[in-house]
Amino acid sequence: MKVEQISIFIENKSGRLAEVCGVLGEAGVNIRALSLADTSDFGILRLIVQDSEKALTVLREHNFTVSKTEVIGVEVPDSPGGLSSILQILDQNDINVEYMYAFVERSGDNAVIIFRFDNVDEAISVLTANGIKVIASKKITAI
């Protein structure tokens, strides 16, 4: 169920983001989803890629600080209120969302949202118990 996300530390200076993408591009790693969180000094680039291990290896070779995190991909009805209904379920079950971002592609008729939770396992059980579709990791990188 869980999806591997890689995160990269990026100093706020021009060209660093381009370098990360360049390194991945040269290694033939395709980016499937991304989000960039930033402060005035640094940013954290989070990526879902087809081949995490390869991405980690090439980024480390280029002296980037990287980490792996487990996130989950959730199918969200692509209609008004779709996301809201899921967030309400999470809220009612006291599950805190650390952050989230949207997948570029859709899965069938649904949008795909990547969620980062503190307690991934509990989040999965609450979501599935409420009939919400959590996408398998193999499937997500193939979207």
Place this chain on the structure above:
Amino acid sequence: MIWNDEFETLPREAIESLQLKRLQQTVERVYATVPFYRQSFDKAGIKPADIKSLKDLQRLPFTLKQDMRDNYPYGLFAVPLEQIVRIHASSGTTGKPTVVGYTRRDIDTWTELMARSFVAAGAHKGDVIHNAYGYGLFTGGLGAHYGAERVGASVIPMSGGNTKKQLMIMQDFGSTVLTCTPSYSLYLAEAAAEEGIDIKNLKLKVGILGAEPWSEKMRAEIEENLNIKAIDIYGLSEILGPGVGIECIEAQKGLHIWEDHFIPEIIDPDTGEVLPDGEHGELVITTITKEGIPLIRYRTRDITCLSKEPCICGRTHARIERLSGRSDDMLIIRGVNVFPSQIESVLFNIEGVEPHYQLIVEREGNLDTLEVQVEVNEQTFSDEIKNLQNLTNRIRKDIKDLLGVTCNVRLVEPKSIARSEGKAKRVIDNRQKNS
């Protein structure tokens, strides 16, 4: 093991009577041969004959680094140049370098004290000493070299720099003892990892590290990363070069100062008053056997304290505590004294934080600002902003708690702080430049 059993284990009374005799000779000689000392003693109203006990040393005026600069290059030499066989000079980052000259006997003394230091640190005949201190005007390279030869070890005169070659030679030649700055030893470990060399399983067993202040935490890191004993060595070119003091491998607790050649005192840096053993202050050293450039009550600007407690190694010479900083390195930030080593100790106390840091001091308007740059690694990195902000807040708070100074903490990418192959450059002070 002890290199010179007779002198290294002299009873205290014997050390002190030898010190008095040698001090009297030195004071007489400098008064007769160095105009600077004749003037400064006259001004203080003291004659060599007034030195009747070791306590009388306190009546003599101090010698400052500035006095060496004022007498640049040879003004403080106590012998004619034709008796000087070697000249060294400090790096002189601020103004002219300080120049020191050695007679043949001075070189011999230095060699003897470095030999004592090597043996105290656990290096012996049969060891392969990888000497990565710089050879040249800097005293580190040649000082260690001569001492290592005296011990009978095989010396590799590597000098600094060319890290890949250092690692190759370390592997192929089977180096057992490494001599360099503490920051360079960590850099070697890092570079070895990058080259795929398992530095922990080389033959290295001891590092004799000095020429910059380093913390206990940094020692632990070096001992772990290189799988060696890390021994602190003390010296300064004005007094001798490396080998003024050394930790013994038995205790690794304080550095023995060779008291048959030097008299250490600890003073209050503000009042100049001599402090009792155990109290922290500035280390002042008088050389009592040097011929080329004897120095009376030289203010080292190093902050430490003195102990004459017996040591488990059997040596009777007093010990200084590991340096907590050099008053030279001291930054004054908004009126607060800050030693880079204090910031280092804060960083080391935070799990996972790298020893690579840099302090940037600026002046904005009339206000000093301090930025502490710390490299992020995989241990401290997180995919969540709040965790990284917690880390910078923690560093900021710990520094504030320890030093009372507010700073900005900036996380930077790994290896973005320049690695030094000699003394680590910890501070970039842009205040003079811009004001």
